[in-house]
Amino acid sequence: MRPPSSVREFEAAARARLDPAHYDYFAGGAGEEVTLRANEAAFGRLALLPRVLGGAAKPELGVTLLGDRAAAPVLVAPTAFHRLAHPEGEKATARAAAAAETIMIVSMASTVAVGDVAAAAPGARLWFQLYVQPDPAFTELLVRRAEEAGCGALVVTADSPVRGRRDRDERHGFHDLPTGLCCENMRDETGRVRPIEFSPAISWEHVDRLRDMTSLPIVLKGVLHPADARRALGHGVSALIVSNHGGRQLDTVPAAVEALPGVVEAVAGTVPVLLDGGVRRGTDVLKAMALGASAVGVGRPVVWGLAADGERGVRRVLDLLRAEVEDALTLCGARSVHDLGADLVLRPC
């Protein structure tokens, strides 16, 4: 059978393979899924206004983020539970990210321990995503594990003081991983697996404590409001990710790409601003970068690749997106992803 030739086809292939409860866990969003739909729809409403006769024979796609080089401005966003999608789980994802020469943000809720992910994928550039745990000693243990695994940054998720309410999971009664799988990073010193806890009282003080705890750069994920973006700058944050968690947390917040310009303006170039949510095509990547993003993350597309064909599927998803970015860049008459300005995008009135 021919391999899928778009992220959409990968989703169809993944859906055909996955248990419906697991497909719905990966695909679903919070509440009425207004934000989930908005993430993709907002990219569709933005039109590209290309230039002509300005291209390069080999356009520049590479970006350097917090000292880590990525061959294309498309990162692997942190997503939980990869072994639900494929037995090799995060090991397969990391190998594919390494082969595609991009950065993978390993979820704290990975089903392979971050140290084992790193060991399985030599040369992978990994960052570690953290949900601050109510027990500060356990949070510190997680940070040390990320450091020992060689992760290049700590990505602190700020949009999840509680877990989003997801009707699809309720309908299936999907609340726990099946027997044999667990969140391997959550083992304490005795080997017991702790449940992931959310911290409703998470605050800027927690960011300060993390700042004191580690010399890793801290990336704040889940920022939508410009005032929070400005505030983050005073707390030693090295980058921001504009994200609504793929529409899985607070429903009816704006599409990520709609929130992007306000955050970009607020930080005024002091730190890189990344975006995730709804990126499915190379043209989406260009639109986000034209509006000021330094790179984007993809969540579900990677899971679809993994479910469809393991490491090979993830590699193909990343390669497809890279090729689409290259084509779109050339068709926009641009020589480099660093040359894109807001005039490339026509926003609806």
Ligand SMILES: Cc1cc2nc3c(=O)[nH]c(=O)nc-3n(C[C@H](O)[C@H](O)[C@H](O)COP(=O)(O)O)c2cc1C
């Ligand atoms: C199945 C799934 C699991 C996720 N798990 C995490 C997680 O563990 N930590 C986190 O910060 N974000 C998590 N996210 C959010 C992603 O990092 C990202 O914000 C989102 O998927 C981007 O939207 P996209 O799926 O449209 O690309 C998850 C998203 C999905 C779809």
Ligand SMILES: CC(C)CC(=O)C(=O)O
């Ligand atoms: C363990 C989960 C809370 C992971 C997550 O962030 C998600 O499912 O969106």
